[in-house]
Amino acid sequence: MNNTKPEIGLLRFTTAGSVDDGKSTLIGRLLYDSKSIFEDQLKSITETSKRRGNDEVDLSLLTDGLRAEREQGITIDVAYRYFSTPNRKFIIADTPGHIQYTRNMVTGASTADVAVILVDARNGVIEQTIRHTFIASLLNLKHIIFCVNKMDLINFSQEKFLQIETEIKLLAKKVGANNIHIIPISAKFGDNVVDKSNTLSWFEGETLLQLLETIRIADDYSDKCARFPVQYVIRPHDDKYHDYRGYAGRLSGGKMYPGELVTILPSMLVSRIKSIDVFEKSLPEAKSGDSVTIVLEDDIDVSRGNMIVPSENIPQVTKDLEIMMCWFNEKPLMIRGKYVLRHSSSEVKCMVMAVNHKININTLEPDYKDQNVKMNDIANITIKTTAPIFIDDYKKNQVSGSLILVDEATNETVGAGMVVK
Amino acid sequence: MNNIKIDTRHLRQLENESIFIMREIVAQFERPALLFSGGKDSIVLVHLAKKAFWPGKIPFPLLHIDTGHNFQETLDYRDNLAKELGCELLIAYVQESIDKGRCVEEKGVNASRNKLQTVTLLDAIEEYKLDCAIGGGRRDEEKARAKERFFSHRDEFGQWDPKNQRPELWNIFNGRKNMGEHFRVFPISNWTELDVWQYIMQEKIVMPNLYYTHHRKVFNRDGVWLAWAPFMQLKETEEIVELDVRCRTIGDITCTGVTLSTADNLNDIVSEIAASRITERGGRSDDKRSEAAMEDRKKEGYF
Numbered sequence: 001m002n003n004t005k006p007e008i009g010l011l012r013f014t015t016a017g018s019v020d021d022g023k024s025t026l027i028g029r030l031l032y033d034s035k036s037i038f039e040d041q042l043k044s045i046t047e048t049s050k051r052r053g054n055d056e057v058d059l060s061l062l063t064d065g066l067r068a069e070r071e072q073g074i075t076i077d078v079a080y081r082y083f084s085t086p087n088r089k090f091i092i093a094d095t096p097g098h099i100q101y102t103r104n105m106v107t108g109a110s111t112a113d114v115a116v117i118l119v120d121a122r123n124g125v126i127e128q129t130i131r132h133t134f135i136a137s138l139l140n141l142k143h144i145i146f147c148v149n150k151m152d153l154i155n156f157s158q159e160k161f162l163q164i165e166t167e168i169k170l171l172a173k174k175v176g177a178n179n180i181h182i183i184p185i186s187a188k189f190g191d192n193v194v195d196k197s198n199t200l201s202w203f204e205g206e207t208l209l210q211l212l213e214t215i216r217i218a219d220d221y222s223d224k225c226a227r228f229p230v231q232y233v234i235r236p237h238d239d240k241y242h243d244y245r246g247y248a249g250r251l252s253g254g255k256m257y258p259g260e261l262v263t264i265l266p267s268m269l270v271s272r273i274k275s276i277d278v279f280e281k282s283l284p285e286a287k288s289g290d291s292v293t294i295v296l297e298d299d300i301d302v303s304r305g306n307m308i309v310p311s312e313n314i315p316q317v318t319k320d321l322e323i324m325m326c327w328f329n330e331k332p333l334m335i336r337g338k339y340v341l342r343h344s345s346s347e348v349k350c351m352v353m354a355v356n357h358k359i360n361i362n363t364l365e366p367d368y369k370d371q372n373v374k375m376n377d378i379a380n381i382t383i384k385t386t387a388p389i390f391i392d393d394y395k396k397n398q399v400s401g402s403l404i405l406v407d408e409a410t411n412e413t414v415g416a417g418m419v420v421k
Numbered sequence: 422m423n424n425i426k427i428d429t430r431h432l433r434q435l436e437n438e439s440i441f442i443m444r445e446i447v448a449q450f451e452r453p454a455l456l457f458s459g460g461k462d463s464i465v466l467v468h469l470a471k472k473a474f475w476p477g478k479i480p481f482p483l484l485h486i487d488t489g490h491n492f493q494e495t496l497d498y499r500d501n502l503a504k505e506l507g508c509e510l511l512i513a514y515v516q517e518s519i520d521k522g523r524c525v526e527e528k529g530v531n532a533s534r535n536k537l538q539t540v541t542l543l544d545a546i547e548e549y550k551l552d553c554a555i556g557g558g559r560r561d562e563e564k565a566r567a568k569e570r571f572f573s574h575r576d577e578f579g580q581w582d583p584k585n586q587r588p589e590l591w592n593i594f595n596g597r598k599n600m601g602e603h604f605r606v607f608p609i610s611n612w613t614e615l616d617v618w619q620y621i622m623q624e625k626i627v628m629p630n631l632y633y634t635h636h637r638k639v640f641n642r643d644g645v646w647l648a649w650a651p652f653m654q655l656k657e658t659e660e661i662v663e664l665d666v667r668c669r670t671i672g673d674i675t676c677t678g679v680t681l682s683t684a685d686n687l688n689d690i691v692s693e694i695a696a697s698r699i700t701e702r703g704g705r706s707d708d709k710r711s712e713a714a715m716e717d718r719k720k721e722g723y724f
């Protein structure tokens with residue numbers, strides 16, 4: 001029995017790469033070599049591989065999802081995979097590499113801690129790599145791991161790898177990505193994915209899985225940027241809890257304590273936290289990520305869409321915001337168009353006031369002329385809301401710094417935004 | 422067997438996420454209901470709902486789609502649970518859908534009412550004017566589920582369009598819809614089978630006895646052990662034997678495989694699952710019919 005193992009919890013990562021870079025093979029390899037594949041799954045893909053005339057088992061079939069894509073041989077959306085090793089549990093957001101790519105990767109990255117970006121060793125850094133790196137850094141992922149894949153096709157050449165490594169480092173610097181890791185691999189043959197490669201013995205770093213197992217996801221939000229959007233009010237109305245009035249929500253960024261002086265937005269009323277409750281008990285503190293119920297000292301009116309924050313650190317309360325917007329819909333963004341804006345637990349209407357610039361995500365240059373924001377475009381825009389919302393810079397707090405736009409007519413989610421100001 | 426040490430931190434992270442979803446459901450929908458099958462996943466859902474709204478009661482009813490082919494233990498467990506929680510219990514019967522001619526009973530030895538449940542479910546959603554059905558689907562269960570959203574939109578026919586799902590970013594869930602449409606919401610999307618069992622063990626959730634080893638009349642069909650019940654037709658080559666078995670998932674009797682097992686406590690069950698080399702759906706005949714079986718059923722409005 002092993003009692004000394006540290007509790008490290010979950011790691012969520014997203015995978016990116018252009019079509020045929022070997023993403024599916026890599027994920028299949030990770031699952032296979034870490035023994036996360038079940039016998040019946042293996043049997044099923046072995047049979048399919050044979051039917052298709054492949055000699056070896058095609059590991060990419062493991063992550064093959066819906067029928068349409070099985071028939072077309074492509075992946076259409078974000079799919080989630082799960083595996084665990086004795087050291088950690090992993091959730092993979094697997095996003096495909098075709099045209100709709102930007103929106104899919106933004107979606108996958110929005111819930112990830114780490115991005116794994118594939119680079120074909122024969123091609124080095126290409127436009128797509130620039131795009132993937134930019135998105136990972138825009139979404140503020142804590143680490144980016146570059147897997148230089150298909151090393152077998154360049155004879156496991158160290159010289160070529162070093163060249164690509166230099167290109168990647170330059171790129172990372174340009175987009176401002178801090179924690180990067182670069183590993184030479186062959187997904188097809190398993191080199192440096194789970195097991196250390198003999199052929200790539202010149203590489204001294206860790207294998208991909210070793211890195212994923214040990215990488216630290218420090219909670220780098222400052223303690224004072226705690227945000228508690230109220231989701232729901234709990235009022236039992238029974239004899240025992242007749243006067244109970246608790247505010248249910250999930251804390252983001254930092255901690256909160258009973259006794260702490262807090263401000264309620266938008267009313268700006270001030271109170272103290274009386275207790276932080278979870279099922280049948282109260283906690284001495286709530287940490288970022290905890291779903292809890294907060295009871296206040298004073299009897300004030302708080303409802304869904306309100307936010308409880310430490311009085312000494314209040315977010316910006318505003319109707320005017322500047323955001324980086326990734327557009328998701330076939331109908332382009334309309335300047336002066338009206339949308340429903342969803343932010344934490346609140347919903348307001350908004351109007352797009354201006355497109356300030358678009359980002360050319362292949363060159364990373366801002367484009368001040370083109371105002372036409374189409375699907376998969378990323379642009380800096382200004383919007384005005386009908387009621388104030390409570391925001392922080394996305395880099396400071398992901399929950400108070402992110403929002404989506406919804407088309408009022410179709411109810412579709414048409415854009416995802418990150419607050420930059 | 423060894424005592425198992427559970428990494429409580431990842432369970433806490435999963436629980437936090439699921440409770441968040443439960444609260445979003447009641448905030449965003451007018452009349453949600455929790456689909457209760459008596460299976461372990463729906464039992465965990467109920468437990469999470471209980472925690473999410475404490476000290477209040479669970480603010481939505483439980484809905485059981487009753488195929489009529491149940492394990493008696495499941496029905497007893499269901500009734501007790503609803504009573505204990507003070508929850509409204511809605512029951513919709515597949516038999517009624519058949520009687521009304523809404524669907525036709527399958528024939529032959531592999532006949533199952535599993536697929537017919539879709540009709541009954543959609544009718545119940547309409548009858549009770551539900552705008553959200555909370556399900557225990559998990560993405561790791563099956564390929565077609567891997568792309569399922571937490572908030573899964575269904576059109577006015579209850580259908581799922583895998584190509585036209587709303588993107589889900591961060592923890593912002595878009596439950597807006599038009600009249601007649603509804604949502605399926607899956608709060609434990611990110612849990613694996615092992616997570617579910619570890620959580621049951623950590624939370625000391627009382628489970629139906631079917632999950633523990635017991636002596637039962639079973640027969641083997643195409644390599645899968647199935648529980649025998651009087652209404653099941655046997656092929657000539659099949660014979661009934663009594664063995665020590667337990668269920669890994671519980672659904673309609675006709676398509677619930679059982680595993681030979683001596684596990685009589687949660688610790689042993691968790692060890693058994695951790696060491697298992699076959700997926701839980703490996704024992705469900707409903708998924709074996711074709712490689713894309715689940716996807717087809719989901720499109721029509723299955724759970």
Ligand SMILES: Nc1nc2c(ncn2[C@@H]2O[C@H](COP(=O)(O)OP(=O)(O)O)[C@@H](O)[C@H]2O)c(=O)[nH]1
Binds near residue numbers: 022153188
């Ligand atoms: N030689 C070689 N081929 C690879 C490697 N990784 C993937 N492939 C092949 O590249 C093709 C595309 O791989 P796949 O995983 O489907 O790419 P995806 O489109 O990125 O998911 C397949 O034929 C794979 O067998 C590798 O490391 N070496």
